[in-house]
Amino acid sequence: MAGVEQTAACRPPARRALPELRLAARLRACLPFLMIALLLAAWEIVAHSPLVTPFMLPPIEAVADRLVADAAGGDVVRNLSATLARTAIGFSLAAAVGIALGILMVHNRIVFWFFDPVISAGFPVPKVALLPIFILWFGLYDVSKIMLIAANAVFPVVTATVLGLRGVDRHLIWSARSLGAGERRIAWEIVLPAALPQILTGLQIALPISLIVAIVSEIVMSGDGLGGAMMEGARSLDSPAVFAGIVEIAAAGYCLVKLVELARRRLLVWHSETTTNFG
Amino acid sequence: MTRTLTIATRYVPLLILALAWEAAPTFGLVSTHTLPTLSSVLVALGKLTLSGDLLVHGASSLYRTAAGLGLAIVAGTTAGLFMAWSGLVQAIVQPVIRLFYPMPKSALIPVLALWLGFGDGSKIALIFLGCLLPITIGAYNGARGSEQTLVWSARSLGASRLRMLWDVMVPSALPELLAGIRIALAYSFILLVSSELVAAQKGLGYMIGMLGEGGVYDAMFAMVLTIGALGFFADRAFQHGARRILQWQE
Numbered sequence: 389m390a391g392v393e394q395t396a397a398c399r400p401p402a403r404r405a406l407p408e409l410r411l412a413a414r415l416r417a418c419l420p421f422l423m424i425a426l427l428l429a430a431w432e433i434v435a436h437s438p439l440v441t442p443f444m445l446p447p448i449e450a451v452a453d454r455l456v457a458d459a460a461g462g463d464v465v466r467n468l469s470a471t472l473a474r475t476a477i478g479f480s481l482a483a484a485v486g487i488a489l490g491i492l493m494v495h496n497r498i499v500f501w502f503f504d505p506v507i508s509a510g511f512p513v514p515k516v517a518l519l520p521i522f523i524l525w526f527g528l529y530d531v532s533k534i535m536l537i538a539a540n541a542v543f544p545v546v547t548a549t550v551l552g553l554r555g556v557d558r559h560l561i562w563s564a565r566s567l568g569a570g571e572r573r574i575a576w577e578i579v580l581p582a583a584l585p586q587i588l589t590g591l592q593i594a595l596p597i598s599l600i601v602a603i604v605s606e607i608v609m610s611g612d613g614l615g616g617a618m619m620e621g622a623r624s625l626d627s628p629a630v631f632a633g634i635v636e637i638a639a640a641g642y643c644l645v646k647l648v649e650l651a652r653r654r655l656l657v658w659h660s661e662t663t664t665n666f667g
Numbered sequence: 668m669t670r671t672l673t674i675a676t677r678y679v680p681l682l683i684l685a686l687a688w689e690a691a692p693t694f695g696l697v698s699t700h701t702l703p704t705l706s707s708v709l710v711a712l713g714k715l716t717l718s719g720d721l722l723v724h725g726a727s728s729l730y731r732t733a734a735g736l737g738l739a740i741v742a743g744t745t746a747g748l749f750m751a752w753s754g755l756v757q758a759i760v761q762p763v764i765r766l767f768y769p770m771p772k773s774a775l776i777p778v779l780a781l782w783l784g785f786g787d788g789s790k791i792a793l794i795f796l797g798c799l800l801p802i803t804i805g806a807y808n809g810a811r812g813s814e815q816t817l818v819w820s821a822r823s824l825g826a827s828r829l830r831m832l833w834d835v836m837v838p839s840a841l842p843e844l845l846a847g848i849r850i851a852l853a854y855s856f857i858l859l860v861s862s863e864l865v866a867a868q869k870g871l872g873y874m875i876g877m878l879g880e881g882g883v884y885d886a887m888f889a890m891v892l893t894i895g896a897l898g899f900f901a902d903r904a905f906q907h908g909a910r911r912i913l914q915w916q917e
Contacts, residue, residue: 420762427763444782502680509681512902513895514856517872519864520879520887525701600771604861607776608876615774619865622777630777638770645769 446628454632463617464636471602471613471640474530478537479598483591486542490549490587503546511543516604523609533605540601541594548590552583585656592648599641614640703885712889720874721893728859728870729897731787735794736855740848743799747806748840752832757807764800772797772854773861780866790862790870797858798851805847809840838915845909852905856898871897 428448434440435447442450458464493500519536526532556579564574606615614637621629689705691697699707715721750757775793783789821835863872871894878887 416758419758420765423759423762424766427766502683505678505680506684509678509899512853512856512898514853514860514898516857516860516864517875517891517894520875521891524879524884596769596771600773600857603771604773604776604857604864607773608861608864618774618777622781627781630781634770634774634778637774638767641769641771 443625443627446631450628451631451635454628455635458632458636467612467614467617468636468640471599471606471615474533474537474605474613475595475598475602475644478534478602479541479595481534481538482541482594482598483545485538486545486590486594487549487587489542490546490553493546493550494553507543507546511547515540516601519605519608528609529611533602533609536605537598537601541598544593544597545587545590548586548593549583552586552590553579555586556582581658588652588655592652595644595648596641599644603637700884703888707885708888708892711883711885712892715886715889721890724869724871724874724890725893725897727787728863728872728894731790731870732794732855732859734787735791735859736798736851738791738795739798739802739851739855742795743802743847743851744806744844746799747803747808747844748810748832748836750803750807751810751836751840752828760803764803768800768804772858776862776865779862785866785868789866790859793862794855794858797854801850801854802844802847805850806840806844809843809847810836812839812843842913845912849902849905849909852901853898856894856901860894 431445432448435442435445455464489499489503493503515536518539519532522532522536522539526535560578560582561574564578569577602613603615606613607619610616610619614633618630618633618637621627621633685705688702692699692702692704703711712721746760750760772793775796776789779789779793783792817835817839818831821831826834859870860872860875863870864876867873871890875887875890875894878884878890
């Protein structure tokens with residue numbers, strides 16, 4: 389209830405809706421679509437101009453044809469599901485290990501002493517460079533890709549879990565304890581919900597990283613998946629296939645980001661952050 | 668003195684890991700083909716340094732990162748600040764950002780290689796594109812959050828709009844801008860290594876791929892170690908610099 393009152397209080401005083409203002413607001417609402425239309429138009433014009441060859445920039449209709457053909461032939465579904473499956477498995481592995489390790493680090497001094505420098509030194513290291521090593525260790529197929537995804541995604545999860553658990557208000561725990569709550573109940577009903585926003589932020593950073601690494605590993609190692617299909621197109625100098633690949637990957641990324649935002653809003657309905665939003 | 672001592676003890680676990688790395692292949696726990704000993708990797712690193720390979724490929728990688736990230740910092744900061752400064756710019760740029768932000772930029776590697784070839788250009792462009800959005804968003808969020816009272820006071824004191832941009836919005840945007848640049852720094856190394864692994868004739872990522880395919884594993888591990896160290900020290904140096912820049916805040 390407090391949240392509702394707050395948003396009402398923050399709202400600027402109602403402006404008299406002058407007709408020209410309303411028109412401006414309406415134009416403004418159209419602007420995003422206008423910009424996207426402009427971008428597409430620019431692509432089409434440049435593609436048909438003598439500035440570029442159709443090889444460098446195929447026109448939209450060629451790419452669209454390819455997308456439709458890929459979709460009809462089942463290639464899109466096959467490659468998309470291969471990429472998303474790797475992303476999901478690697479990400480889940482990173483989430484499980486990361487959250488578990490974070491909890492252990494907060495509860496056990498020795499675990500913290502050992503892993504804190506390892507995590508903080510390993511975080512900024514570009515783990516993609518491990519790819520050839522992982523190929524050596526885990527072979528040319530799915531396992532090395534999944535391990536690489538997990539190796540990249542685990543760091544933000546651990547860091548966020550530790551920060552989240554550390555940041556839980558001590559008074560909440562003390563009050564619960566003095567009211568007779570057992571440790572297990574405190575963990576589930578106080579600590580976990582209080583740390584959840586931070587942990588979710590960590591997962592939210594880890595998921596796009598997982599997709600990026602999945603695509604990179606597919607591009608480098610070839611095989612199936614969106615990245616592999618795109619690389620195959622590039623090798624056979626089939627540029628509509630490359631551009632169709634970019635569109636498919638962009639769409640996958642877009643859906644993933646939206647999905648996480650939705651999940652976050654669902655899980656944190658009770659939290660005050662849900663009322664504020666990025667731009 | 669005590670400070671260096673605490674830092675030293677803090678990194679003892681890394682030393683333990685290094686010892687474990689040396690011990691595992693030495694005592695036959697894992698084969699030296701899957702994990703060369705740390706000492707042989709360090710010897711390979713020494714050889715690569717002496718032969719000049721490390722310098723040539725390292726310099727080319729660093730040049731690509733610095734150029735791509737530098738361009739992204741200039742363009743991203745400018746774009747972010749202008750977005751916060753003018754509603755019209757914001758309305759025009761925001762949809763484009765929303766469209767391109769969720770796209771994994773590594774998908775652009777093949778196209779950029781197609782357009783700009785296997786040299787520096789395609790890597791610099793990839794790093795530029797990958798780093799641009801986090802920096803723009805950092806600058807925009809930071810500048811947008813400048814305290815309204817500061818903006819009003821500056822205006823009432825007769826500051827021009829441009830003056831306000833420079834004297835009020837830029838300083839208040841700094842913390843978030845620097846946070847954005849730090850994310851971009853991490854991206855720049857990831858994109859550098861990926862693009863060099865896929866399509867390059869020079870650079871540390873290219874060397875890693877080539878040495879791995881050739882089965883020269885100690886040298887390959889040495890190159891991986893080098894890139895890891897570069898990423899680590901770049902981040903630490905940046906954090907150090909950022910703290911310096913932000914000293915004027917309490």
